[in-house]
Amino acid sequence: MGREVVITGLGTVSCFGVGLEAFWRGLVEGRRGYGHLDCFSTAGVPEPVGCRVRDFNPEQYLGKKGLRQLDRNTLLLLTAAHLALSGMSAEELAELGLVIGTSFGSLSSIYGYEIDINREGPNLISPVKFPNTVLNSPASRVNIAHNLTAYSCTICNGSTAGLDALGYAFRAVRRGDYAAFLAGGGDELNQFIFMGYHSLSLLPGQGRSSAAPEKGVPPGEGACLLVLEEEARANGKRRPAFARIRGYENCFGEDGLERAISYILDKTGVEPREVNLVVVSAVGTRPERREVRALRNILGRQGCRPAIFAPKGAVGECYGAGGPLQVTAAIMAMREGMVPPSAYLPADYDDFDCGGGRLQKKEINYALITSVGCDGINSALLLQKCC
Amino acid sequence: MERVVVTGLGLVAPNGTGREEFWQALLEGRPGIGAVGFSTAGGRSFYGGEVKDFNPLNYMPAHRAAKMGRSSQLALAAARLALEDAGLSPSRIKRCNTGLVLGTTMGESQVGSHLVDSYCLHGDGFSRPGMMGRFIRRSTAFSIASHLATDLDLPGPVLTVPTACAAGNYAVAHAYDLIRDGECRVMLAGGVDSFSQVAFYGFKRIFALAPERCQPFDLHRKGLIVSEGAAVLVLESMESALMRGAPVVAEVLGYGMGCDAHHMTVPHPTGLGAVLAMKTAMKMAGLATGDVDYISAHGTGTRANDEVETRAIKSVFGPLAYQVPVSSIKSMIGHTMGAASAIEALTCCLAVSRDFIPPTINYEEPDPECDLDYVPNHPRWRPVRVAMSNAYAFGGNCSSLLVGKFYAGGKRQWAGR
Amino acid sequence: MAMLEITEEIKSMVAEITELEPELLRPDASLTREYQVDSLAALEIAVALEKRYGVSIAEEHLPRLDSIAGSVELVQELLARKAS
Numbered sequence: 001m002g003r004e005v006v007i008t009g010l011g012t013v014s015c016f017g018v019g020l021e022a023f024w025r026g027l028v029e030g031r032r033g034y035g036h037l038d039c040f041s042t043a044g045v046p047e048p049v050g051c052r053v054r055d056f057n058p059e060q061y062l063g064k065k066g067l068r069q070l071d072r073n074t075l076l077l078l079t080a081a082h083l084a085l086s087g088m089s090a091e092e093l094a095e096l097g098l099v100i101g102t103s104f105g106s107l108s109s110i111y112g113y114e115i116d117i118n119r120e121g122p123n124l125i126s127p128v129k130f131p132n133t134v135l136n137s138p139a140s141r142v143n144i145a146h147n148l149t150a151y152s153c154t155i156c157n158g159s160t161a162g163l164d165a166l167g168y169a170f171r172a173v174r175r176g177d178y179a180a181f182l183a184g185g186g187d188e189l190n191q192f193i194f195m196g197y198h199s200l201s202l203l204p205g206q207g208r209s210s211a212a213p214e215k216g217v218p219p220g221e222g223a224c225l226l227v228l229e230e231e232a233r234a235n236g237k238r239r240p241a242f243a244r245i246r247g248y249e250n251c252f253g254e255d256g257l258e259r260a261i262s263y264i265l266d267k268t269g270v271e272p273r274e275v276n277l278v279v280v281s282a283v284g285t286r287p288e289r290r291e292v293r294a295l296r297n298i299l300g301r302q303g304c305r306p307a308i309f310a311p312k313g314a315v316g317e318c319y320g321a322g323g324p325l326q327v328t329a330a331i332m333a334m335r336e337g338m339v340p341p342s343a344y345l346p347a348d349y350d351d352f353d354c355g356g357g358r359l360q361k362k363e364i365n366y367a368l369i370t371s372v373g374c375d376g377i378n379s380a381l382l383l384q385k386c387c
Numbered sequence: 388m389e390r391v392v393v394t395g396l397g398l399v400a401p402n403g404t405g406r407e408e409f410w411q412a413l414l415e416g417r418p419g420i421g422a423v424g425f426s427t428a429g430g431r432s433f434y435g436g437e438v439k440d441f442n443p444l445n446y447m448p449a450h451r452a453a454k455m456g457r458s459s460q461l462a463l464a465a466a467r468l469a470l471e472d473a474g475l476s477p478s479r480i481k482r483c484n485t486g487l488v489l490g491t492t493m494g495e496s497q498v499g500s501h502l503v504d505s506y507c508l509h510g511d512g513f514s515r516p517g518m519m520g521r522f523i524r525r526s527t528a529f530s531i532a533s534h535l536a537t538d539l540d541l542p543g544p545v546l547t548v549p550t551a552c553a554a555g556n557y558a559v560a561h562a563y564d565l566i567r568d569g570e571c572r573v574m575l576a577g578g579v580d581s582f583s584q585v586a587f588y589g590f591k592r593i594f595a596l597a598p599e600r601c602q603p604f605d606l607h608r609k610g611l612i613v614s615e616g617a618a619v620l621v622l623e624s625m626e627s628a629l630m631r632g633a634p635v636v637a638e639v640l641g642y643g644m645g646c647d648a649h650h651m652t653v654p655h656p657t658g659l660g661a662v663l664a665m666k667t668a669m670k671m672a673g674l675a676t677g678d679v680d681y682i683s684a685h686g687t688g689t690r691a692n693d694e695v696e697t698r699a700i701k702s703v704f705g706p707l708a709y710q711v712p713v714s715s716i717k718s719m720i721g722h723t724m725g726a727a728s729a730i731e732a733l734t735c736c737l738a739v740s741r742d743f744i745p746p747t748i749n750y751e752e753p754d755p756e757c758d759l760d761y762v763p764n765h766p767r768w769r770p771v772r773v774a775m776s777n778a779y780a781f782g783g784n785c786s787s788l789l790v791g792k793f794y795a796g797g798k799r800q801w802a803g804r
Numbered sequence: 805m806a807m808l809e810i811t812e813e814i815k816s817m818v819a820e821i822t823e824l825e826p827e828l829l830r831p832d833a834s835l836t837r838e839y840q841v842d843s844l845a846a847l848e849i850a851v852a853l854e855k856r857y858g859v860s861i862a863e864e865h866l867p868r869l870d871s872i873a874g875s876v877e878l879v880q881e882l883l884a885r886k887a888s
Binding site: 105115146151158161193200377 | 427484487492493506517518521523524529530533536540542547557585590644645646647650652659660
Binding site: 123127 | 854
């Protein structure tokens with residue numbers, strides 16, 4: 001059946017700041033991390049809000065040199081990698097695989113290059129910025145920064161990208177191909193993504209019939225990387241495990257999430273009633289109907305009423321970082337025995353235990369993390385508490 | 388673990404559409420490179436490998452084609468050809484939890500380029516309602532795989548691996564993993580890229596673009612040629628393929644990855660990642676260097692790549708390196724970016740099933756630094772049991788894929804030669 | 805333009821691109837060998853020179869940009885050629 005896979009390292013950069021503690025504190029306090037955006041032009045948007053990582057100072061973590069040519073997306077990821085890998089030896093780094101999920105990745109670098117070609121003319125474009133235009137550039141920079149030679153992969157999968165990267169790494173470690181992986185995802189909030197979000201009426205209060213203007217989820221940014229490791233190896237190195245990954249599936253289509261969750265439960269033998277927390281991707285957009293329906297059909301019908309937590313109302317829709325941030329939230333909920341209040345959760349989820357906007361004490365053994373993308377991709381991952 | 392076989396090949400390449408047309412082109416050493424019709428912002432014309440006279444309506448209805456960029460159209464065409472080749476019915480696609488792993492370098496760059504042109508030149512990109520969002524969504528790399536999954540009604544895992552010029556190998560490798568793990572019985576795996584002005588001007592800027600032709604391993608090689616295309620392979624568990632009586636083209640034996648962790652565009656001088664990738668692939672497949680009868684090189688035609696790749700092959704194969712034929716089909720079709728290693732994987736499947744080695748054309752003068760047997764200018768007919776396909780990318784992402792002749796009895800039947 | 809002026813200008817451009825301290829840059833030192841300047845940064849210097857002085861630098865000129873002195877010499881030559 002393959003090896004057991006545990007999570008032994010976490011690197012988190014969110015709008016609540018750099019580091020795991022800042023992220024968890026923001027969630028527990030039920031804060032909403034968005035603010036007024038003034039770092040790029042938002043002309044024509046009456047109330048430009050987003051969950052940007054404020055006062056982000058990468059030099060503090062990465063040193064001064066060599067950052068000039070990197071895009072923000074890469075800097076966020078490099079910082080998360082720095083946090084996740086602290087204390088690892090050179091030998092461990094040499095066998096560590098890397099997979100990063102992203103939704104838009106190098107978009108601002110690609111568009112920036114196109115703009116330079118137009119404005120400056122093709123003869124005066126920058127050679128140094130050219131490699132930033134490939135989508136695997138941020139991952140490759142992490143490989144270079146930490147001398148990770150074993151494996152480098154990037155997954156570009158919309159909102160599910162980060163969870164898919166974790167699933168990719170999980171399978172590689174379970175199969176025994178690699179002893180450990182650094183996996184997760186990241187995306188930056190830039191002008192293009194923000195204006196795209198705005199033009200599709202996805203900003204809070206825009207075009208949502210059911211939600212009041214203060215509800216809804218603004219676009220966000222962040223990076224979140226986790227160290228996945230074979231359990232026996234982690235034990236051997238006496239490295240404490242945050243949680244065990246039991247299963248992961250990705251299925252396409254309208255009923256894809258339902259199938260993904262039932263495959264996981266079937267393969268692991270975990271009963272629906274044993275799942276006592278679901279960290280959902282709720283952002284108040286259409287694809288979510290797939291999430292609500294899947295939870296109702298698989299858990300609700302069996303009379304299960306797990307706790308529901310939706311972190312995106314707090315940290316924004318962070319695309320590639322979204323899934324790994326959900327997983328991180330679930331890990332912390334397991335460890336601390338408490339479920340934070342959801343800053344934003346549509347009424348559709350009311351069949352389950354939504355916590356009534358309060359911090360709840362709760363013993364959690366199994367947590368399910370779900371992610372649905374606007375293009376029909378659905379992913380789910382099951383975590384188990386490590387004793 | 389399940390054995391994984393290839394049962395369908397589909398491609399749209401600058402020198403041919405579909406398996407047989409492409410095969411003929413390889414046999415004749417026919418190039419697909421010329422002045423391209425693609426227009427760039429600087430108004431400069433380029434030499435490249437263009438998929439000419441491509442009519443998306445042969446593969447999809449007009450209302451779907453209208454929603455897609457050129458990369459999605461090329462990829463969907465390749466996928467439909469591959470499914471037809473494999474003889475897979477829609478109901479079987481459903482039953483087998485069929486999924487898709489697609490590689491790309493630039494994604495739907497022409498859609499993004501259009502948006503930027505409209506924004507930069509006319510300043511109206513952001514003002515029209517919905518336009519910005521729709522364009523961004525359509526320009527993302529993952530939109531290609533979503534279009535394919537929707538149109539082909541795929542139920543299984545869908546993943547886009549944008550690992551630049553090695554993306555095709557990554558796609559085949561992951562599809563192989565999903566089948567050998569028993570997660571899926573059938574997977575589509577491939578790669579795609581359409582012309583991108585970022586690629587043309589970017590490679591030109593770093594002096595890696597050849598003016599008119601691609602001459603891998605030649606002393607006077609001047610760089611790569613930017614091309615476009617798509618290829619999709621149908622991978623299937625051996626059990627599933629044999630049960631339905633599908634013709635098996637080849638078997639996927641293993642893969643290996645390595646990362647230079649050295650520089651974004653310059654390969655590691657000793658070929659660290661490339662060596663690791665080749666060694667890991669052979670370890671996974673349980674093969675020795677003597678088993679490999681053909682190496683499909685990354686062979687872009689740039690000074691640095693060809694020299695370092697040669698060095699890496701010698702470091703892995705030792706004295707045997709001089710006996711194994713190494714060729715680069717990029718000499719014929721140029722560098723199709725995200726599609727390149729998918730097209731090359733497909734070529735390796737043809738090589739092992741037809742005992743044939745495609746040539747490196749435009750090879751005129753040997754380079755003392757590149758002294759292997761590059762199959763200059765003429766194809767060769769000789770038994771190919773195992774073919775290795777190398778693909779390397781920006782960021783030092785290196786990959787090697789191994790495909791072998793298929794023997795139902797056991798994968799090592801040919802080993803007792 | 806005076807040679808001294810060009811030298812100072814190029815020195816500060818090179819310092820900015822390479823993230824080296826301008827005081828430490830010796831005009832005749834090889835950027836790639838002595839300061840381990842990356843090959844893409846060397847190309848970036850070429851682009852910066854093209855932008856600033858309105859000249860066009862061909863691939864065969866690149867080795868001359870390996871030192872500040874070489875860059876100054878090349879720029880002066882190209883400017884003179886442009887003027888004539």
